Amino acid sequence: MKLIDIAVNNLRRKKGRTFFLISGLALGIGAAVALTSVGDAMNREVMHALDEFGANILVLPASEDLPLSYGGMTVSAINTGGRLLTIEDAKNVRTIRNKENISTVAPKLLVVSEVRKTRVLVAGVEFPSEFRLKKWWRVESGMGPQDRTDALIGKEAAAKLGIGPGDTVTLGSGKFTVAGILANTGSQDDNLIFADLGLVQQHFRKGNAISLIELSALCGGCPIEEMVAQVNDALPGARTVAVKETVELKMQAMHYFHRFSLGLSLLLLIVAGMIIFFAMTAAVKERVQEIGLFRAIGFRTGHIIQVLLIEAFLVSVLAGFLGYAVGVISPRFIAPYLMSAYHLTFTFDPLLAVIAVAASVVVGVAASVYPAVRAGRMDPIEALRTL
16 A cells, blocks of 8 residues: 555544644735735735835935925025926836836926015926825815816915915916915915916016925835936936935835744744644554564555655645635635725735645644654564554
């Protein structure tokens, strides 16, 4: 009889012990898979939430003559000493090697205008890109821009200028209608007037010039420093700056959840391995008579070890598949109750399935090596005395 047949028959005869071994290892693998799935889902959710904090890469002119403050950076509305940024530069950013890591490109032209005898900073923007970049923007009164001549105004600027929705303001040589007032953001946006980029360029006679480009990078693993270098190569003479704090916060959050899930998964696998080890050791003690019978009919030490390891392998494979199924399905039912604040989405990962089964086999077989060797080295005479 083949050794694998003997192992299968042994597992069938000892259904209670087989069920215990499979369930114990499957629970460990399932918990590890569930934790990994939840960790990955939380990673995606956190990274998505952090991406809402806005730009993490700024492209600025190489030199500045009229300094203007925007977002904690010194930018320029007028640049005569070096390379001007243009709208074509914003398009060229999309040609870098890591362009798939760029979620939003938002060019801006900053100019100073006089509105009701008060100097105010006007930002020419592409509204669709700006709303994607600044997901926290909320129109408090009025509505969002419906036409190219519509403008938005920060709440502080609106109060200072005495402007409300529906009022008309003159910016440069053009007239704009204030469509809405932005709610307080606690940033420089509260003191700005936002208008269509193309019209601001036209009415202030700026051609296709822009003051800066804000980029929002998808940072679930994007190489920010490499992207900065690539943008610099694509836009010779421009100055590209990574907003370190935002990037580091994203990466730290990602690494934290990754290490946390891996650490607990490893701990659970160790516990599962201990369950297998003690269960196999106890099984060897219970099967002294069976082992003695094998030795009596001519089984060698290697045969005994192989039979026990084949049993462990079969149990581990079954436990791996069962554990993966439990680990993938359970978070979908548990997460909505335990983590209702998060909108977690779980995806099927075939690599995780392979890793789960492989880990189950490694843990199960490794934990069974010592009991199997011990059984194989059992004194035949002592084993036969139990018959």
